[in-house]
Amino acid sequence: xxxxxxxxxxxxxxxxxxxxxxxxxxxxxxxxxxxxxxxxxxxxxxxxxxxxxxxxxxxxxxxxxxxxxxxxxxxxxxxxxxxxxxxxxxxxxxxxxxxxxxxxxxxxxxxxxxxxxxxxxxxxxxxxxxxxxxxxxxxxxxxxxxxxxxxxxxxxxxxxxxxxxxxxxxxxxxxxxxxxxxxxxxxxxxxxxxxxxxxxxxxxxxxxxxxxxxxxxxxxxxxxxxxxxxxxxxxxxxxxxxxxxxxxxxxxxxxxxxxxxxxxxxxxxxxxxxxxxxxxxxxxxxxxxxxxxxxxxxxxxxxxxxxxxxxxxxxxxxxxxxxxxxxxxxxxxxxxxxxxxxxxxxxxxxxxxxxxxxxxxxxxxxxxxxxxxxxxxxxxxxxxxxxxxxxxxxxxxxxxxxxxxxxxxxxxxxxxxxxxxxxxxxxxxxxxxxxxxxxxxxxxxxxxxxxxxxxxxxxxxxxxxxxxxxxxxxxxxxxxxxxxxxxxxxxxxxxxxxxxxxxxxxxxxxxxxxxxxxxxxxxxxxxxxxxxxxxxxxxxxxxxxxxxxxxxxxxxxxxxxxxxxxxxxxxxxxxxxxxxxxxxxxxxxxxxxxxxxxxxxxxxxxxxxxxxxxxxxxxxxxxxxxxxxxxxxxxxxxxxxxxxxxxxxxxxxxxxxxxxxxxxxxxxxxxxxxxxxxxxxxxxxxxxxxxxxxxxxxxxxxxxxxxxx
Numbered sequence: 001x002x003x004x005x006x007x008x009x010x011x012x013x014x015x016x017x018x019x020x021x022x023x024x025x026x027x028x029x030x031x032x033x034x035x036x037x038x039x040x041x042x043x044x045x046x047x048x049x050x051x052x053x054x055x056x057x058x059x060x061x062x063x064x065x066x067x068x069x070x071x072x073x074x075x076x077x078x079x080x081x082x083x084x085x086x087x088x089x090x091x092x093x094x095x096x097x098x099x100x101x102x103x104x105x106x107x108x109x110x111x112x113x114x115x116x117x118x119x120x121x122x123x124x125x126x127x128x129x130x131x132x133x134x135x136x137x138x139x140x141x142x143x144x145x146x147x148x149x150x151x152x153x154x155x156x157x158x159x160x161x162x163x164x165x166x167x168x169x170x171x172x173x174x175x176x177x178x179x180x181x182x183x184x185x186x187x188x189x190x191x192x193x194x195x196x197x198x199x200x201x202x203x204x205x206x207x208x209x210x211x212x213x214x215x216x217x218x219x220x221x222x223x224x225x226x227x228x229x230x231x232x233x234x235x236x237x238x239x240x241x242x243x244x245x246x247x248x249x250x251x252x253x254x255x256x257x258x259x260x261x262x263x264x265x266x267x268x269x270x271x272x273x274x275x276x277x278x279x280x281x282x283x284x285x286x287x288x289x290x291x292x293x294x295x296x297x298x299x300x301x302x303x304x305x306x307x308x309x310x311x312x313x314x315x316x317x318x319x320x321x322x323x324x325x326x327x328x329x330x331x332x333x334x335x336x337x338x339x340x341x342x343x344x345x346x347x348x349x350x351x352x353x354x355x356x357x358x359x360x361x362x363x364x365x366x367x368x369x370x371x372x373x374x375x376x377x378x379x380x381x382x383x384x385x386x387x388x389x390x391x392x393x394x395x396x397x398x399x400x401x402x403x404x405x406x407x408x409x410x411x412x413x414x415x416x417x418x419x420x421x422x423x424x425x426x427x428x429x430x431x432x433x434x435x436x437x438x439x440x441x442x443x444x445x446x447x448x449x450x451x452x453x454x455x456x457x458x459x460x461x462x463x464x465x466x467x468x469x470x471x472x473x474x475x476x477x478x479x480x481x482x483x484x485x486x487x488x489x490x491x492x493x494x495x496x497x498x499x500x501x502x503x504x505x506x507x508x509x510x511x512x513x514x515x516x517x518x519x520x521x522x523x524x525x526x527x528x529x530x531x532x533x534x535x536x537x538x539x540x541x542x543x544x545x546x547x548x549x550x551x552x553x554x555x556x557x558x559x560x561x562x563x564x565x566x567x568x569x570x571x572x573x574x575x576x577x578x579x580x581x582x583x584x585x586x587x588x589x590x591x592x593x594x595x596x597x598x599x600x601x602x603x604x605x606x607x608x609x610x611x612x613x614x615x616x617x618x619x620x621x622x623x624x625x626x627x628x629x630x631x632x633x634x635x636x637x638x639x640x641x642x643x644x645x646x647x648x649x650x651x652x653x654x655x656x657x658x659x660x661x662x663x664x665x666x667x668x669x670x671x672x673x674x675x676x677x678x679x680x681x682x683x684x685x686x687x688x689x690x691x692x693x694x695x696x697x698x699x700x701x702x703x704x705x706x707x708x709x
Contacts, residue, residue: 052153063467067201081135093121120292125244126204160184186418191334191457198465211241235276242284318349325359338478345482346404387416486520487530560593600624666695
């Protein structure tokens, strides 16, 4: 079909006849019946499916990484398998993870005590799938990666189907250059999505978009067929998307916009389609509110949970606009990519910074273009509004999301970009070229270059997600100004350095860990996690007790009851025989927290057992028993200390309590025997001696059995 340049692409008039577009922006190329029959859509589905597995097949060998610990490997609900699904739906998404670090506490206690992150997280659907996988294929990251890829491929196919319905009037001569097809391919290939697909946890993003797309599909089916069952399907689909992640709620705006831009249905019929969607959203919000309580949360006082903590209002808004500008840049040029945009990889911005001004002008232009094209139902206008609507809930403008930005946040929004790019290439290039063959060749070359470049970047980026060690040590080079990234890399390097078999790399890893952890603390001086790991690194590197304790002390100055410091102190002091040094350290820490059990107990034990100074030992031991009445060792040592100063009645009382706490400690009963003999209570003494000997004999027999076996 040969035409002159000015007549090549036309748009339909109100009667469906073609009218010349002239120099005005066209709404669509000429409507041409594609050369592939409808039944051959299976070929398109196959192309999308195969491309998805080509792009992400190398993730099948990857391990768990990053947030997979929160939702899978360290989530107590997920690891219960099917039995944990009820709890998954009854609590905040993070509760199962927090239970791992709060043994002995119930889910109810943790949910009451924990300050939910930026209003809480309620995303049970993806966790339910992880629980099912754990039930039948425990600890199988390869399977989970496969399911992510499969769901992503289904997303690409459903996206093509939906776009084919919406963009029917934008059909082109060749199906392989069609706007729906290549927009779907570009979406599937875009490297900005690697965090969503390569990180198993990203399934919540995949499922929420699947649910939202399905809701749009069934809405369009209802408009085409008038079958009300499709309204039920659209409602259920959106509800499932919302239960996967709250972002699906933006489709309450996206779906009616799509109907307005791409269909000619009456207002009444279009409005009917919104009712089931609003009902689904309302039901979800009621359930979410019942589970999490208030939608708001107290402002976090820790920089890692509130990156805007030390900013003025003007700086906060300027920084938000700057991050929105980075999103646009990453859509065009997705390099370098990183999992970490925590403080201060994103710097504190001001309105005088040129980057902020440029980002602001870009979004002003986006807004103006979207509004100008609204009445003309321009596809570019729709795509821009789609982008703005879907990114709004993660922009930090409407409410805080707990971090500056993340690449996964733009997963759904990137579709608007893909449609615009493909539209500009396919529909606009022929307007400026006389020869159709040359235009077709140029379109093919440009689309191939874009798709090939994005595909190569996606495949190469997947290797970084192999495991935490690979991810953290790679991305810290990109996010070099992030306190979290430096902390994560340092911690993982320590972990790898002390693994059996890594002796050859131990020194190199620990030196690098110290470098990253020092940088982390330099960026955020009160960062407890980094300080703790810095202390650990000093100890592992050369048993540098002074620097280790200096790092720990900085934590206790700001948080005197930081449990992990005291756990680590017990570990490192177990290998230190310098009693005077240990006393000096514990005395120093006593000035920071006089009520901490570990401080009082260790001082009591050191003064009593090693210095034989009961006048100093006993007050500390008494305080320790007061703080932890159920601690056997403290009661046992206090009983002995009382005996040493001939306070035998007190000694007997405390030792009896210790015996009630642990009836299998022969030493306690030997001490009671001695104490009762001093009190001239021979009958009680004999009972205790007999008990001690029975326990000792039982232990000896048990050891013999172990040796035989």
